[in-house]
Amino acid sequence: MWIIETAYDNTPERVAGRPAHRARLADLHEEGLIRMAGPWGDDSGALIIADVPDRRAVDDLLAQDPFLSAPGVRVVSIRQWNPFLV
Numbered sequence: 001m002w003i004i005e006t007a008y009d010n011t012p013e014r015v016a017g018r019p020a021h022r023a024r025l026a027d028l029h030e031e032g033l034i035r036m037a038g039p040w041g042d043d044s045g046a047l048i049i050a051d052v053p054d055r056r057a058v059d060d061l062l063a064q065d066p067f068l069s070a071p072g073v074r075v076v077s078i079r080q081w082n083p084f085l086v
Helices: 012-030 055-063
Strands: 002-008 034-039 045-050 073-080
Touching: 002 055, 012 034, 045 055, 055 073
Parallel strands: none
Antiparallel strands: 002 045, 002 073, 034 045
């Protein structure tokens, strides 16, 4: 699995792109590629847990989501995670 952390600022373009981003994440969740996702309580960013085989698959998921490259949104970190409890 992979942990993707994002950070946000108050750019209006970010807010406008959020509904399509959430719909895409919901579709990927249905496909089993996203386990969990959601914003931090203060809306300063978000966490996405992806269940894909490798970093290339993570990069492909991110590249296909325009919200993640929109003004006001940046990917802070991408780390492989090996949970032993799920």
